[in-house]
Amino acid sequence: MTSATDFIFETNTVKEPQVQQGIFTWSAPSNIALVKYWGKKENQIPANPSLSFTLNNCKTITTLHFVKKEKEGISFDLLFEGQPKEAFKPKIQKFFERIVSYCPYIADYHFTIDTTNTFPHSSGIASSASGMAALAVNIMSLERTLTPDMTPDYFLKKASFLARLGSGSACRSITGSVVVWGEQADVDGSSDLFGVEAPFEVHPNFSNYQDVILLVDKGEKQVSSTVGHDLMHNHPFAQERFKQAHHNLSELKNILQTGDLTQFIALVESEALTLHAMMMTSMPYFILMKPNTLQIIEKIWDFRAKTEIPLCFTLDAGANVHVLFPEKHKEPVLAFIQKELSKYCQNEHFIHDKMGKGALLIQ
Ligand code: DP6
Numbered sequence: 001m002t003s004a005t006d007f008i009f010e011t012n013t014v015k016e017p018q019v020q021q022g023i024f025t026w027s028a029p030s031n032i033a034l035v036k037y038w039g040k041k042e043n044q045i046p047a048n049p050s051l052s053f054t055l056n057n058c059k060t061i062t063t064l065h066f067v068k069k070e071k072e073g074i075s076f077d078l079l080f081e082g083q084p085k086e087a088f089k090p091k092i093q094k095f096f097e098r099i100v101s102y103c104p105y106i107a108d109y110h111f112t113i114d115t116t117n118t119f120p121h122s123s124g125i126a127s128s129a130s131g132m133a134a135l136a137v138n139i140m141s142l143e144r145t146l147t148p149d150m151t152p153d154y155f156l157k158k159a160s161f162l163a164r165l166g167s168g169s170a171c172r173s174i175t176g177s178v179v180v181w182g183e184q185a186d187v188d189g190s191s192d193l194f195g196v197e198a199p200f201e202v203h204p205n206f207s208n209y210q211d212v213i214l215l216v217d218k219g220e221k222q223v224s225s226t227v228g229h230d231l232m233h234n235h236p237f238a239q240e241r242f243k244q245a246h247h248n249l250s251e252l253k254n255i256l257q258t259g260d261l262t263q264f265i266a267l268v269e270s271e272a273l274t275l276h277a278m279m280m281t282s283m284p285y286f287i288l289m290k291p292n293t294l295q296i297i298e299k300i301w302d303f304r305a306k307t308e309i310p311l312c313f314t315l316d317a318g319a320n321v322h323v324l325f326p327e328k329h330k331e332p333v334l335a336f337i338q339k340e341l342s343k344y345c346q347n348e349h350f351i352h353d354k355m356g357k358g359a360l361l362i363q
Contacts, residue, residue: 001158001191004161008101009103009105009143011105013147014147015146016148017146019068019145020067020068021067022142022145023065024142025138026064026134026141027060027061027062027359027360028059028130028134028136028173029058029356030125030130031052031179032053032055034051034053034252034268034314035050035245035248035252035271036272036274036275037168037182038229038278039229039238039241039242040229040232043165044164045192045193046181046192048245049180049187049245050169050181050249051198051253052179053178053209053211053324054172054173054175054179054355054357055356056356056357057118057119058119058125058130058353059119059130059134060116060117060118060130061115061116061117061134061362062114062131062134063113064111064142065114066111067110068109069109072107072108074100074106074107075111076089076092076113077111077112077113078092078113078115079112079114080115080116081115081116082114095132095165095166098166099139102162103143106139109142115131115134115135120218128167128169129172129173130170131167132163132166132167132173133159133163133170133359134359135166136170136174137163137361139162140155140158140162143158157194157196159174160172160175160195164181164195168181168229171195173195173358174358174359175197175357175358175359176355176358178256180195180198180249181194181196186250187253200256201257202256203256203259204259205326206355207355209327209355210323210324210333210352211324211353211354212322212323212337212350212351213323213351214320214321214344214345214350215320215349216292216319216320216346217318217319217320217346218346218349221288221318222286222288223286223288231279231284232278234283235281235283237278241278248270248271252267264312268324269313272314272315275315275316276288292319293315293319296321300313310326312325323337323341
Protein backbone atom coordinates (compact mmCIF):
# COMPACT_ATOMS: atom_id res chain seq x y z
CA MET A 1 0.00 0.00 0.00
CA THR A 2 2.07 2.85 -1.27
CA SER A 3 -0.47 5.23 -2.67
CA ALA A 4 -3.88 6.55 -1.57
CA THR A 5 -5.50 4.84 -4.56
CA ASP A 6 -4.58 1.44 -3.03
CA PHE A 7 -7.30 2.16 -0.45
CA ILE A 8 -10.15 2.75 -2.90
CA PHE A 9 -12.83 0.14 -2.31
CA GLU A 10 -13.72 -1.75 -5.49
CA THR A 11 -17.47 -2.14 -5.52
CA ASN A 12 -17.18 -5.23 -7.74
CA THR A 13 -15.30 -7.07 -4.95
CA VAL A 14 -18.35 -7.11 -2.66
CA LYS A 15 -19.03 -10.71 -1.65
CA GLU A 16 -21.93 -9.97 0.69
CA PRO A 17 -24.13 -7.40 -1.10
CA GLN A 18 -27.15 -8.50 0.91
CA VAL A 19 -25.87 -7.00 4.20
CA GLN A 20 -28.92 -5.00 5.32
CA GLN A 21 -27.95 -3.92 8.80
CA GLY A 22 -25.59 -4.55 11.65
CA ILE A 23 -23.88 -3.15 14.69
CA PHE A 24 -20.29 -2.93 15.94
CA THR A 25 -18.69 -1.45 19.03
CA TRP A 26 -15.00 -0.55 19.18
CA SER A 27 -12.85 1.28 21.67
CA ALA A 28 -9.83 3.28 20.55
CA PRO A 29 -7.29 5.02 22.79
CA SER A 30 -5.67 8.41 22.73
CA ASN A 31 -1.91 8.66 22.11
CA ILE A 32 0.88 10.96 23.16
CA ALA A 33 3.48 12.06 20.61
CA LEU A 34 7.15 12.17 21.64
CA VAL A 35 8.38 13.43 18.27
CA LYS A 36 5.65 15.87 17.32
CA TYR A 37 3.58 16.27 14.17
CA TRP A 38 3.22 20.01 13.58
CA GLY A 39 2.66 21.18 10.02
CA LYS A 40 0.91 19.40 7.19
CA LYS A 41 0.57 19.35 3.43
CA GLU A 42 -2.59 18.82 1.40
CA ASN A 43 -4.80 15.81 2.16
CA GLN A 44 -3.53 15.42 5.71
CA ILE A 45 0.00 14.49 4.66
CA PRO A 46 2.34 15.34 7.56
CA ALA A 47 5.16 17.81 7.00
CA ASN A 48 7.37 15.60 9.16
CA PRO A 49 7.22 12.11 10.68
CA SER A 50 6.12 11.63 14.30
CA LEU A 51 6.32 8.89 16.94
CA SER A 52 3.87 8.27 19.76
CA PHE A 53 3.10 5.99 22.67
CA THR A 54 -0.43 4.62 22.45
CA LEU A 55 -2.33 5.15 25.71
CA ASN A 56 -4.51 2.67 27.57
CA ASN A 57 -7.12 4.34 29.79
CA CYS A 58 -8.02 7.49 27.87
CA LYS A 59 -10.24 6.15 25.13
CA THR A 60 -13.39 6.60 23.10
CA ILE A 61 -15.96 3.83 22.86
CA THR A 62 -18.11 4.04 19.75
CA THR A 63 -21.03 1.92 18.60
CA LEU A 64 -21.89 2.08 14.92
CA HIS A 65 -25.30 0.87 13.86
CA PHE A 66 -25.92 0.71 10.11
CA VAL A 67 -29.07 0.10 8.05
CA LYS A 68 -29.28 -0.12 4.28
CA LYS A 69 -31.34 2.68 2.70
CA GLU A 70 -32.87 3.37 -0.70
CA LYS A 71 -31.46 6.77 -1.56
CA GLU A 72 -27.68 7.17 -1.86
CA GLY A 73 -25.90 9.83 0.23
CA ILE A 74 -24.25 10.49 3.57
CA SER A 75 -26.78 10.14 6.39
CA PHE A 76 -26.22 9.65 10.13
CA ASP A 77 -27.42 10.46 13.63
CA LEU A 78 -24.92 11.22 16.33
CA LEU A 79 -25.31 10.45 20.02
CA PHE A 80 -22.81 11.47 22.67
CA GLU A 81 -23.24 9.52 25.91
CA GLY A 82 -26.62 8.38 24.63
CA GLN A 83 -27.97 11.89 23.88
CA PRO A 84 -28.22 13.56 20.44
CA LYS A 85 -25.30 15.96 19.96
CA GLU A 86 -25.72 18.28 16.99
CA ALA A 87 -22.49 20.17 17.80
CA PHE A 88 -20.32 17.16 16.93
CA LYS A 89 -22.03 16.47 13.59
CA PRO A 90 -20.15 18.85 11.25
CA LYS A 91 -16.79 17.19 12.03
CA ILE A 92 -18.21 13.73 11.30
CA GLN A 93 -20.00 14.97 8.18
CA LYS A 94 -16.65 16.31 6.92
CA PHE A 95 -14.96 13.02 7.80
CA PHE A 96 -17.56 11.03 5.82
CA GLU A 97 -17.19 13.40 2.86
CA ARG A 98 -13.42 12.89 2.93
CA ILE A 99 -13.60 9.10 3.07
CA VAL A 100 -16.53 8.41 0.73
CA SER A 101 -14.28 8.08 -2.33
CA TYR A 102 -12.34 5.34 -0.48
CA CYS A 103 -15.45 3.77 1.09
CA PRO A 104 -18.29 4.38 -1.42
CA TYR A 105 -20.50 1.85 0.43
CA ILE A 106 -21.05 4.38 3.26
CA ALA A 107 -23.50 6.18 0.96
CA ASP A 108 -25.73 3.06 0.94
CA TYR A 109 -26.36 3.05 4.70
CA HIS A 110 -27.86 5.24 7.39
CA PHE A 111 -25.66 5.26 10.49
CA THR A 112 -26.37 5.81 14.15
CA ILE A 113 -23.12 6.63 15.91
CA ASP A 114 -23.16 6.43 19.70
CA THR A 115 -19.96 7.57 21.32
CA THR A 116 -18.53 8.08 24.85
CA ASN A 117 -15.15 8.97 26.25
CA THR A 118 -13.62 7.40 29.35
CA PHE A 119 -12.02 10.75 30.18
CA PRO A 120 -14.19 13.67 31.26
CA HIS A 121 -15.67 15.83 28.53
CA SER A 122 -13.87 19.17 28.18
CA SER A 123 -10.90 17.98 30.21
CA GLY A 124 -8.65 19.66 27.68
CA ILE A 125 -7.73 16.21 26.34
CA ALA A 126 -8.41 16.20 22.64
CA SER A 127 -10.90 13.45 21.88
CA SER A 128 -10.29 13.77 18.13
CA ALA A 129 -7.51 11.14 18.06
CA SER A 130 -9.42 8.45 19.94
CA GLY A 131 -12.78 9.51 18.46
CA MET A 132 -11.74 9.41 14.82
CA ALA A 133 -9.79 6.17 15.37
CA ALA A 134 -12.85 4.51 16.96
CA LEU A 135 -15.05 5.57 14.05
CA ALA A 136 -12.50 4.44 11.44
CA VAL A 137 -12.22 0.90 12.85
CA ASN A 138 -16.02 0.64 12.94
CA ILE A 139 -16.21 1.63 9.26
CA MET A 140 -13.56 -0.99 8.50
CA SER A 141 -15.63 -3.61 10.31
CA LEU A 142 -18.48 -2.79 7.93
CA GLU A 143 -16.09 -3.01 4.96
CA ARG A 144 -14.89 -6.40 6.22
CA THR A 145 -18.50 -7.58 6.41
CA LEU A 146 -18.84 -6.74 2.71
CA THR A 147 -15.51 -8.35 1.79
CA PRO A 148 -14.78 -11.02 4.42
CA ASP A 149 -11.47 -12.13 2.90
CA MET A 150 -9.77 -8.82 3.76
CA THR A 151 -6.36 -9.39 5.43
CA PRO A 152 -5.78 -8.16 9.02
CA ASP A 153 -2.88 -6.05 7.71
CA TYR A 154 -5.14 -4.28 5.20
CA PHE A 155 -7.78 -3.75 7.88
CA LEU A 156 -5.32 -1.97 10.20
CA LYS A 157 -3.60 0.08 7.51
CA LYS A 158 -6.82 1.29 5.95
CA ALA A 159 -8.31 2.02 9.40
CA SER A 160 -5.28 4.20 10.13
CA PHE A 161 -5.48 5.76 6.65
CA LEU A 162 -9.14 6.69 7.24
CA ALA A 163 -8.55 7.93 10.80
CA ARG A 164 -5.82 10.23 9.44
CA LEU A 165 -8.38 11.90 7.20
CA GLY A 166 -10.45 12.69 10.33
CA SER A 167 -7.53 13.97 12.40
CA GLY A 168 -3.84 13.46 11.68
CA SER A 169 -2.81 12.15 15.07
CA ALA A 170 -5.77 9.70 15.08
CA CYS A 171 -3.88 7.48 12.64
CA ARG A 172 -1.49 6.63 15.51
CA SER A 173 -4.35 5.33 17.73
CA ILE A 174 -5.21 2.11 15.87
CA THR A 175 -2.40 -0.13 17.13
CA GLY A 176 0.00 -0.11 20.07
CA SER A 177 2.22 0.59 21.65
CA VAL A 178 4.89 2.60 19.82
CA VAL A 179 3.65 4.00 16.52
CA VAL A 180 5.41 5.90 13.73
CA TRP A 181 3.51 7.98 11.19
CA GLY A 182 5.26 9.63 8.27
CA GLU A 183 7.97 8.51 5.90
CA GLN A 184 11.32 8.10 7.61
CA ALA A 185 14.26 6.53 5.75
CA ASP A 186 15.45 4.34 8.65
CA VAL A 187 12.00 3.10 9.75
CA ASP A 188 10.97 0.19 7.55
CA GLY A 189 7.40 0.35 6.31
CA SER A 190 6.83 3.92 7.53
CA SER A 191 4.38 5.91 5.44
CA ASP A 192 2.80 9.33 5.14
CA LEU A 193 -0.54 7.58 4.59
CA PHE A 194 -0.91 5.62 7.85
CA GLY A 195 0.73 4.84 11.18
CA VAL A 196 2.76 1.64 11.68
CA GLU A 197 3.86 -0.15 14.82
CA ALA A 198 7.53 0.48 15.50
CA PRO A 199 9.31 -2.18 13.43
CA PHE A 200 12.07 -2.69 16.04
CA GLU A 201 12.46 -4.19 19.50
CA VAL A 202 11.66 -1.68 22.26
CA HIS A 203 13.82 -1.97 25.41
CA PRO A 204 12.06 -3.30 28.56
CA ASN A 205 12.76 0.04 30.32
CA PHE A 206 9.80 1.31 28.31
CA SER A 207 7.41 -1.57 29.07
CA ASN A 208 4.16 -0.22 30.48
CA TYR A 209 5.65 3.28 30.45
CA GLN A 210 3.49 5.52 32.63
CA ASP A 211 1.82 8.79 31.62
CA VAL A 212 0.09 11.00 34.16
CA ILE A 213 -1.86 13.77 32.45
CA LEU A 214 -2.04 16.92 34.58
CA LEU A 215 -5.18 18.85 33.65
CA VAL A 216 -3.93 22.40 33.95
CA ASP A 217 -6.61 23.94 31.79
CA LYS A 218 -9.81 22.20 30.88
CA GLY A 219 -11.15 25.04 28.74
CA GLU A 220 -11.38 25.23 24.98
CA LYS A 221 -8.03 26.14 23.36
CA GLN A 222 -7.78 29.65 21.91
CA VAL A 223 -6.03 28.32 18.80
CA SER A 224 -6.99 24.95 17.31
CA SER A 225 -4.36 22.47 16.11
CA THR A 226 -5.68 22.86 12.57
CA VAL A 227 -4.92 26.60 12.64
CA GLY A 228 -1.53 25.93 14.28
CA HIS A 229 -0.55 23.42 11.58
CA ASP A 230 -1.52 25.95 8.96
CA LEU A 231 0.76 28.61 10.45
CA MET A 232 3.75 26.38 9.68
CA HIS A 233 3.28 27.22 5.97
CA ASN A 234 4.95 30.62 6.17
CA HIS A 235 6.94 29.93 9.30
CA PRO A 236 10.55 31.19 9.24
CA PHE A 237 11.88 28.08 11.05
CA ALA A 238 9.67 25.46 9.38
CA GLN A 239 12.26 23.80 7.14
CA GLU A 240 14.79 23.46 9.97
CA ARG A 241 12.10 22.11 12.26
CA PHE A 242 11.04 19.44 9.74
CA LYS A 243 14.68 18.40 9.32
CA GLN A 244 15.12 18.26 13.09
CA ALA A 245 12.06 16.01 13.47
CA HIS A 246 13.62 13.47 11.06
CA HIS A 247 16.88 13.63 13.00
CA ASN A 248 15.10 13.29 16.37
CA LEU A 249 13.09 10.33 15.15
CA SER A 250 16.32 8.49 14.19
CA GLU A 251 17.78 9.31 17.60
CA LEU A 252 14.63 8.22 19.40
CA LYS A 253 14.61 4.95 17.48
CA ASN A 254 18.08 4.20 18.89
CA ILE A 255 17.11 5.34 22.39
CA LEU A 256 14.02 3.13 22.44
CA GLN A 257 16.20 0.16 21.52
CA THR A 258 19.06 0.84 23.96
CA GLY A 259 16.79 1.95 26.81
CA ASP A 260 18.90 5.05 27.58
CA LEU A 261 16.55 7.09 29.78
CA THR A 262 18.83 10.13 30.11
CA GLN A 263 18.87 10.57 26.35
CA PHE A 264 15.14 9.85 26.24
CA ILE A 265 14.38 12.67 28.69
CA ALA A 266 16.50 15.21 26.80
CA LEU A 267 14.94 14.39 23.47
CA VAL A 268 11.32 14.25 24.66
CA GLU A 269 11.45 17.50 26.63
CA SER A 270 13.23 19.28 23.80
CA GLU A 271 10.55 18.13 21.33
CA ALA A 272 7.79 19.44 23.62
CA LEU A 273 9.41 22.83 24.01
CA THR A 274 10.20 23.03 20.30
CA LEU A 275 6.52 22.44 19.49
CA HIS A 276 5.58 25.38 21.70
CA ALA A 277 8.47 27.45 20.35
CA MET A 278 6.96 26.99 16.87
CA MET A 279 3.66 28.37 18.21
CA MET A 280 5.37 31.33 19.84
CA THR A 281 7.27 32.16 16.65
CA SER A 282 4.32 31.82 14.24
CA MET A 283 2.73 34.92 12.76
CA PRO A 284 0.28 35.48 14.36
CA TYR A 285 2.06 34.12 17.45
CA PHE A 286 0.32 32.42 20.33
CA ILE A 287 1.04 30.78 23.68
CA LEU A 288 -0.88 27.72 24.83
CA MET A 289 1.12 27.12 28.01
CA LYS A 290 -0.26 28.66 31.22
CA PRO A 291 1.69 29.85 34.27
CA ASN A 292 0.92 26.53 35.98
CA THR A 293 2.41 24.63 33.03
CA LEU A 294 5.75 26.29 33.78
CA GLN A 295 5.38 25.80 37.55
CA ILE A 296 4.92 22.09 36.93
CA ILE A 297 7.93 21.88 34.59
CA GLU A 298 10.15 23.54 37.22
CA LYS A 299 8.90 21.16 39.91
CA ILE A 300 9.58 18.16 37.69
CA TRP A 301 13.13 19.36 37.05
CA ASP A 302 13.69 19.90 40.81
CA PHE A 303 12.32 16.50 41.73
CA ARG A 304 14.41 14.79 39.05
CA ALA A 305 17.58 16.54 40.21
CA LYS A 306 16.93 15.63 43.87
CA THR A 307 15.83 12.01 43.46
CA GLU A 308 17.50 10.98 40.18
CA ILE A 309 14.21 9.34 39.22
CA PRO A 310 14.02 9.51 35.40
CA LEU A 311 10.68 11.24 34.95
CA CYS A 312 10.14 13.85 32.26
CA PHE A 313 7.36 15.90 30.71
CA THR A 314 5.86 16.36 27.32
CA LEU A 315 3.14 18.74 26.11
CA ASP A 316 0.58 18.51 23.38
CA ALA A 317 -1.12 21.49 21.78
CA GLY A 318 -2.44 22.87 25.06
CA ALA A 319 -1.56 23.75 28.64
CA ASN A 320 -1.78 20.23 30.08
CA VAL A 321 1.39 18.42 31.05
CA HIS A 322 2.06 14.72 30.46
CA VAL A 323 4.45 13.27 33.05
CA LEU A 324 6.24 10.21 31.65
CA PHE A 325 8.17 7.67 33.74
CA PRO A 326 9.09 3.98 33.97
CA GLU A 327 6.62 1.70 35.72
CA LYS A 328 9.09 0.75 38.46
CA HIS A 329 9.11 4.34 39.77
CA LYS A 330 5.33 4.51 39.95
CA GLU A 331 4.95 4.85 43.73
CA PRO A 332 7.27 7.78 44.50
CA VAL A 333 6.26 9.62 41.33
CA LEU A 334 2.53 9.29 42.06
CA ALA A 335 3.11 10.49 45.64
CA PHE A 336 5.07 13.48 44.27
CA ILE A 337 2.31 14.30 41.78
CA GLN A 338 -0.37 14.09 44.43
CA LYS A 339 1.56 16.21 46.91
CA GLU A 340 3.41 18.71 44.72
CA LEU A 341 1.77 18.93 41.29
CA SER A 342 -1.97 18.33 41.71
CA LYS A 343 -2.38 21.82 43.18
CA TYR A 344 -1.49 23.30 39.76
CA CYS A 345 -4.31 21.33 38.08
CA GLN A 346 -7.91 22.52 37.70
CA ASN A 347 -9.82 20.99 40.62
CA GLU A 348 -6.59 19.07 41.40
CA HIS A 349 -7.52 16.78 38.53
CA PHE A 350 -5.07 14.41 36.85
CA ILE A 351 -5.42 11.14 34.93
CA HIS A 352 -3.13 8.17 35.42
CA ASP A 353 -2.52 6.35 32.15
CA LYS A 354 0.09 4.08 30.61
CA MET A 355 1.15 2.57 27.33
CA GLY A 356 -1.59 0.53 25.67
CA LYS A 357 -2.25 -1.79 22.77
CA GLY A 358 -4.58 0.10 20.44
CA ALA A 359 -8.16 -0.26 19.25
CA LEU A 360 -10.27 -3.17 20.50
CA LEU A 361 -13.41 -4.78 19.07
CA ILE A 362 -15.94 -5.01 21.90
CA GLN A 363 -18.93 -6.33 19.99
C1 DP6 B 1 0.56 18.83 18.94
O1 DP6 B 1 -3.87 15.62 14.91
O2 DP6 B 1 -4.96 17.35 16.38
O3 DP6 B 1 -0.78 16.91 19.28
O4 DP6 B 1 -4.58 16.74 11.83
O5 DP6 B 1 -5.52 19.02 12.20
O6 DP6 B 1 -6.56 17.04 13.34
P1 DP6 B 1 -5.29 17.66 12.79
O7 DP6 B 1 -4.33 17.92 14.02
P2 DP6 B 1 -4.01 17.03 15.28
O8 DP6 B 1 -2.56 17.62 15.68
C2 DP6 B 1 -1.88 17.09 16.76
C3 DP6 B 1 -0.69 17.89 17.07
C4 DP6 B 1 0.06 17.53 18.34
C5 DP6 B 1 1.27 16.68 18.03
C6 DP6 B 1 1.05 15.22 17.73
O9 DP6 B 1 0.10 14.61 18.22
O10 DP6 B 1 1.93 14.70 17.00
